[in-house]
Amino acid sequence: MSEVFKGSFTQQEPIPEDAIAAAVAVMRHGRLHRYNTADAEVSETALLEQEFAASVGAKYCLAVASGGYAIATALRAVGIGHGDRVLSNAFTLAPVPGAIAAVGAVPVLVEVTDKLVIDLDDLATKLDKAKVLLLSHMRGHICDMDALMALCDAAGVTVIEDCAHTMGAAWRSTPSGRHGAVGCYSCQTYKHVNAGEGGLLVTDDPAIAARAILLSGSYMLFDRHLASPPAAAFEKLKYETPNISGRMDNLRAAILRPQLRALDSQVARWNQRYHTLEKGVQHTPGLTIVERNPNEHFVGSSFQFLLRQWTTAKVDDVLSRCKKRGVELKWFGAAVPSGYTSRYDSWRYADITALPKSDQILAGLVDMRVPLTFSIDDCSLIARIIREEVSSVFQQS
Ligand SMILES: *Cc1c(COP(=O)(O)O)cnc(C)c1O
Numbered sequence: 001m002s003e004v005f006k007g008s009f010t011q012q013e014p015i016p017e018d019a020i021a022a023a024v025a026v027m028r029h030g031r032l033h034r035y036n037t038a039d040a041e042v043s044e045t046a047l048l049e050q051e052f053a054a055s056v057g058a059k060y061c062l063a064v065a066s067g068g069y070a071i072a073t074a075l076r077a078v079g080i081g082h083g084d085r086v087l088s089n090a091f092t093l094a095p096v097p098g099a100i101a102a103v104g105a106v107p108v109l110v111e112v113t114d115k116l117v118i119d120l121d122d123l124a125t126k127l128d129k130a131k132v133l134l135l136s137h138m139r140g141h142i143c144d145m146d147a148l149m150a151l152c153d154a155a156g157v158t159v160i161e162d163c164a165h166t167m168g169a170a171w172r173s174t175p176s177g178r179h180g181a182v183g184c185y186s187c188q189t190y191k192h193v194n195a196g197e198g199g200l201l202v203t204d205d206p207a208i209a210a211r212a213i214l215l216s217g218s219y220m221l222f223d224r225h226l227a228s229p230p231a232a233a234f235e236k237l238k239y240e241t242p243n244i245s246g247r248m249d250n251l252r253a254a255i256l257r258p259q260l261r262a263l264d265s266q267v268a269r270w271n272q273r274y275h276t277l278e279k280g281v282q283h284t285p286g287l288t289i290v291e292r293n294p295n296e297h298f299v300g301s302s303f304q305f306l307l308r309q310w311t312t313a314k315v316d317d318v319l320s321r322c323k324k325r326g327v328e329l330k331w332f333g334a335a336v337p338s339g340y341t342s343r344y345d346s347w348r349y350a351d352i353t354a355l356p357k358s359d360q361i362l363a364g365l366v367d368m369r370v371p372l373t374f375s376i377d378d379c380s381l382i383a384r385i386i387r388e389e390v391s392s393v394f395q396q397s
Contacts, residue, residue: 009371166298216245306364
């Protein structure tokens with residue numbers, strides 16, 4: 001009998017007890033709205049912003065309703081509006097082109113390399129096409145940020161980082177989200193901290209921070225923030241900036257603060273699992289492991305490998321054989337979007353031109369989530385199943 005994995009690829013860990021206690025305290029006093037504070041009280045949301053800013057070394061931080069909202073707000077706050085073009089990587093998920101569409105802008109997509117990062121050569125040829133690059137650190141793969149920033153700085157292109165998969169990660173010693181003008185994070189259940197929904201945005205630029213705070217729906221209560229620029233930064237902007245409600249509430253912030261304090265130890269646990277998977281599938285015939293740059297301090301909350309030059313039928317065969325044994329793999333080559341996964345050419349509202357290099361890579365790209373409810377033994381078992389099924393399909397003529 002071949003081994004079968006019984007765990008769930010979508011089951012995250014429970015909310016920690018200290019976070020539950022903090023949430024209950026907020027519910028007991030009833031002041032869930034971030035600006036509903038008793039005399040001299042500082043809201044959970046303001047404290048979360050202060051703590052997250054400190055953790056990544058940012059001057060300013062804003063907590064919002066979702067990661068996608070954080071990205072759209074960042075785009076607006078750097079001045080992107082209707083008809084503007086925004087560079088972005090082709091390998092990402094739907095909320096990224098969605099955020100560009102939300103502000104009425106148009107994506108200009110950049111190819112992906114076989115390391116699953118933005119193709120800097122292709123980017124270099126497209127830098128004259130837009131004033132902003134929305135860089136998505138998709139599945140936690142971080143490109144050479146020194147080279148990317150040098151290119152963008154020289155071209156006067158503002159960088160916004162989508163760190164939905166890199167909260168807790170770094171390039172060299174700089175936290176992910178701190179190279180560009182703005183870093184955006186998601187606090188959604190499947191990311192690195194879990195508030196159900198939620199987002200964070202960080203920047204050192206007082207005008208961007210003030211605009212983002214006003215956009216998120218601060219009314220004239222921006223003095224109740226802790227990680228915000230001085231009142232002078234709002235003076236003119238408060239009359240010019242629309243209120244596009246998307247605040248975070250104190251219940252979510254209360255759940256997130258203890259989780260943020262535990263982030264580094266969670267990252268270590270993710271990476272143990274990632275390295276177990278990586279080691280377990282090494283030297284499997286037909287399977288290419290995605291190389292990681294030693295400067296990249298990633299969070300192994302998902303795992304990818306490539307089945308290069310494989311036919312669709314054979315990739316399908318691997319996926320269905322693994323599925324029968326309880327291992328749910330996602331494929332970025334599928335013609336039709338399914339589940340959370342979609343390919344750039346399925347964003348038909350965006351009028352996108354074909355990217356042949358990305359097509360070739362995505363055609364062989366297999367992806368899986370690594371929830372922390374998986375034990376190290378689970379990861380060894382999953383790797384054995386992948387190894388066996390990939391090998392046997394590969395060896396069929
Ligand atoms: C999840 C995700 C987002 C957006 O996060 P939400 O909080 O779900 O809006 C953005 N980019 C990527 C790559 C994501 O996976």
